[in-house]
Amino acid sequence: MTAHNNLEEYRDPINYDLEFGGETRKYQFYLEWAKASAGEALELACGTGLTTLPLAQAGIAMTGVDIASSMLAYARMKAGNLPVEFIEADARTFRSDKKFAMIYLTGNAFQAFLSDEDQAALFSTVYNHLEPGGRLIFETRNPAGTDLSDEGETIWGQFTDSDGNVVKVSGTQTYDAERSIMHWVTCRDWGDKRTESRIDCRFTTYAALTELLTGYGFRIEHQYADWDRTPFTPSSPLLISVCKKS
Incomplete structure (x- = not known):
C-alpha cells in the first residue's frame, strides 16, 4: 500500500455514507448472488456496511472485514441485532476457521491492492475461505474503458452532509503508467472549510486479471458491465466478475 495507506477517504463514516450510499441496484445484485450461493457470505473491505447490511437485513448470514476501525464502529452501530459480524482485519492477512459460500468486494475495492503481492495475498485469502464451489464476486474499473489521462481539478458532484449542508466535490487525477496506478486527490468544499x-487505485488489464483469476484457482462464470447484468465488452468502463472456486 502507499504512504498514506489509502485510508484518508475513510475518516468520516457518517458523511461517507451520505456521499456514497444509496446504490440500491448494486445491493440487489449482491443479494441475488448471495441467495443463489445459499450460505454465509463474507464482504472484504466492507467499510460502513453499505452493502453488508442490506444483505443481512434480507436474512443472509454475513461477516464484514475492514482495516478501518472508524468505519467498522459505525457499521456495528447501524447493524443492531442483524445477523452480521464485523471484524477489523487486513484482507491480505485475514484468517478465520469459517468457510463461506460467497466472498465479495465492492466499491472497486479490488483496486486498492496496489501490487502483485497484494493481489496474490487477497486471492489467497479468498480461496482459503471459500467453500468448494463457492463464489468470488467483485468489480473493478476497466482500464481500456477509462480515461487515464492526467486532469487538473474538475467538478465531480455534490452531496448533502449530516448537518444539511451541500458539499461540492471536485478533484484531480494523475496516472502512473509504469505502475498502472491512478493517484486521485478529492477536494470537498463544505462552505466554511475545504x-x-x-x-491510489491500481488498474489491472482484462488479460492480466483473467490470468490472475485462473492462476489462483477461480473459474470465471459471468462478467458484466453494470449491475443490470449487461454483458461486458472490452470498452466497458466497469468489469463485474462472478467466479467459482475450481
Whole structure:
C-alpha cells in the first residue's frame, strides 16, 4: 500500500455514507448472488456496511472485514441485532476457521491492492475461505474503458452532509503508467472549510486479471458491465466478475 495507506477517504463514516450510499441496484445484485450461493457470505473491505447490511437485513448470514476501525464502529452501530459480524482485519492477512459460500468486494475495492503481492495475498485469502464451489464476486474499473489521462481539478458532484449542508466535490487525477496506478486527490468544499484526501487505485488489464483469476484457482462464470447484468465488452468502463472456486 502507499504512504498514506489509502485510508484518508475513510475518516468520516457518517458523511461517507451520505456521499456514497444509496446504490440500491448494486445491493440487489449482491443479494441475488448471495441467495443463489445459499450460505454465509463474507464482504472484504466492507467499510460502513453499505452493502453488508442490506444483505443481512434480507436474512443472509454475513461477516464484514475492514482495516478501518472508524468505519467498522459505525457499521456495528447501524447493524443492531442483524445477523452480521464485523471484524477489523487486513484482507491480505485475514484468517478465520469459517468457510463461506460467497466472498465479495465492492466499491472497486479490488483496486486498492496496489501490487502483485497484494493481489496474490487477497486471492489467497479468498480461496482459503471459500467453500468448494463457492463464489468470488467483485468489480473493478476497466482500464481500456477509462480515461487515464492526467486532469487538473474538475467538478465531480455534490452531496448533502449530516448537518444539511451541500458539499461540492471536485478533484484531480494523475496516472502512473509504469505502475498502472491512478493517484486521485478529492477536494470537498463544505462552505466554511475545504478538505482534501488522497487515494491510489491500481488498474489491472482484462488479460492480466483473467490470468490472475485462473492462476489462483477461480473459474470465471459471468462478467458484466453494470449491475443490470449487461454483458461486458472490452470498452466497458466497469468489469463485474462472478467466479467459482475450481
